[in-house]
Amino acid sequence: MSADRWHWRAIVAATVAIVALAASGLAAAQTPPAPGGGDGIHLGVASCAGDNCHGAVKRGEFSSVEQNEYLIWSLKDKHSRAFKVLSTEPALRIARNLGLPGGKRAAETAQICLDCHADNVPESRRGPRFQLADGVGCEACHGGAVGWLGIHISGAPHRANLAAGLYPTEQPLARAERCLSCHVGEGNKFATHRIMGAGHPPIGFELDTYTAIQPAHYHVTAAYIARKGRPNDMQIWAVGQAVDLKKRMDLLIDPNNAPKGATPELALFDCQACHHAMSQLQWRARAATGLGPGQLRLYDANLVMLRVIAARVAPDAAEALATHMLALHQASAAPVPDYWAGVQREAAAVRKAAETLIPALEKHEFDQGDARALAQALIAVGVGGADLDYSAAQQQYMALQSVVAAMNLLSFADVAQINALNDALGGIGKTLADDQAYRPEIFVAALRQFEAKLPR
């Protein structure tokens, strides 16, 4: 290693020592590393961005990673702008609409915004170089580095880093929990319909697709596989759907989101059920909900996906999911005053079914047969007309992307086949570009074109 690198490491080591001192002086209340932000001191993006560490223009000779992770994040990843966006005009308008105090700094100082637009750990866990303005920086996802930066720099194996507190983002469940804590929400970290109505954009998500388009700041190389194992996009997709559904059910059961006055928490419902032109008669019967026209339906696109997955991996669970979701939809429209107990009971049952599935999904080795069967089942959801809501079409599209990504990574198809599939995916994507212009027939036609490209 170069002298420069040693020099840099010395600085970091010194910093770590200072921070550690400061921390021990501040409080013995430092919590052990744990998923969800209960981790150590966050040293700040600057601590990771050194040009010999994760801010390198060129990969170091012996590095197991690209080393340009900081550059990708800061140049291409929207997480790096998560805080800055809070001072833009749209954000200020949202803050005004919500009546947040603070004028031009209203959004940048409001906890409800900062909890997801920055690495909003308590003051006591912010190191000297930590800056809220870094937005969703390294440690927002990878955890506060104070406990592990030392060994991490010294080239410890991945396992040792994890043992010292690095957050295991490569593990599907851990990644899902981390991403979805903002991208669906949990507890008070939740973009309610009030926030949406104030101007916040809708939040679409699928774990595997969003990992890729972030864009990912890692490559699955031999070194990656040696250190972290081989990822499977289908598994990431599957676990993501289960966790997404679990979190949605948590939000539905949360007393904070119970109906108030005449109004339920509308963010838990399917956006396009309401947000469409009245001239556009769009209602279609769905056996999975049993709801009639004009009845607002709970967002259930994740559940539809999880059913497809479970039907392949754990058929009994698929049936339980279907039964309880139908009952949940029915309870959501049941006569007052019986409905709330029903909603809670069925949401808890759906949650349990999703949670029970997770270990099976984590264990399951999604293979070539699964890829083919899942792709066919996903296509069938649309082509068969079981669910052609825009929200479902979006999830079908992202799911197919994950399946194709897995086929590529696991060499289930040759390059020409993958390219043809990706072209067909592009065609599906086009039909979903604008939710108001979405037409199921056109989406179905694009699905059929994709189907024709699937390797036999």
Next chain:
Amino acid sequence: MLGAITIRVSRALAAAAGAVLLAAASPALAQGQSQGQSQSQPVTGIHLGVATCAGDNCHGAKQRPKGSAVLGNEYIIWGSRDRHRNAYRVLTEQRSIRMARALGYKDAEHEPRCLACHADYVPESQRGAQFQLSDGVGCEACHGGASGWLGIHISGASHDANIAAGLYPTDRPLARAEKCLGCHYGDKTRFVDHLLIGAGHPRLPFELDTFTAAQPAHFVVDPAYIARKGRVTDLQVWAVGEAVALIKRMDTVLDPKRARSGLLPEFVLFECQSCHHNYDSLHAPRPTATGLGPGTIKFNDANAVMLRLAASRVAPDAAKALSAHMMALHKATTDDWAGVEREATAVRKIAAALVPLLTKYEFTADDMRALSGGAIAVGTGPDNWQSSHAEQVTMTLEAIVTSLRSAGIVGNAQADSMIAVLTQYKDVANEASYRPEPFVKALRALQPGLGK
């Protein structure tokens, strides 16, 4: 249209009809009961069918019969221009077939829920030999089954005698409001809820005076009319119509079967554009005088806003109380269902108490000016992104223009041109075609003609 500024209440109202009217006017309204059913479909008379009225010496005449108190062409107007005649036929069209399928009905033309308003849907036992469901909303759907009064009616009995014998008093604002709104808003048994709307039923924009004219009316207010039925002004019809519409709306809120289901409120009670907008283009911020925060669905308060306007001239204290309770109702929709019911009860009571005052009140030229100013203020105000506000403002202004014309304050040509402008905004059912900005511009252009 109805004309004249004075009202002459006929004292010769016979006891039977008087009882029906009074029942509608006070006790039932005040007690919070919907009586649309009993009002609109008297149980006694047999409905003889449109053919009974359509004779060319009766209401199917091409020329006014000599000495006739009416034009005699009422059937012809209805049969050629009034959409009520198509009410049944529309049930056999493609849109209805699709709706019926969505709702799980065998078809629309045999479905009681559809027939209740798309035909003169009286029980079999009340259908005469010439009665046909396929006549749609025919004569007796509004005027009542004729078996009891056709005899004296043909023999030239007085209007009061006809009413005493069972003719429905459509000339009287409250009775007309009850009859029309029984379908054009709905009641306990006939109600276009969001289930129907979601299946494809059109919205129901309505204002009593404008819809009377647009039907088109099959009467003219001439001396013979006034001698028989008295004078009723457009603004009385408008004001009473708004009050009864508001009462019926509150009846829905207070009806546990209709107000809520599960997590969801009955969405037709709310402003369509609250939800039906493209969230990419975020109409936000959507200003509102109600104090509601972002992301809330707004109760459709257009009738209340118009009634407040009428009351501001007739009973200012009631106008203030109405305002206060509506604000409280809006707020309660976001946090307190018991509060919703409490405030809806209060609003209903105020509206019911206003009905007799509005029925009697003689709107003056000053009132007309003030009302037009008030309506324009609503139309140019913060809540004008709502099509319901735009619709009610437009139709209110049309009633005012008609009154100004009747009072000789505005000439025919000017009134026609103002109504032509307003007509463009009467039905903004498709929000894609409605933009507040041009509407505001049109209102501002009308303002000078309306006398400020």
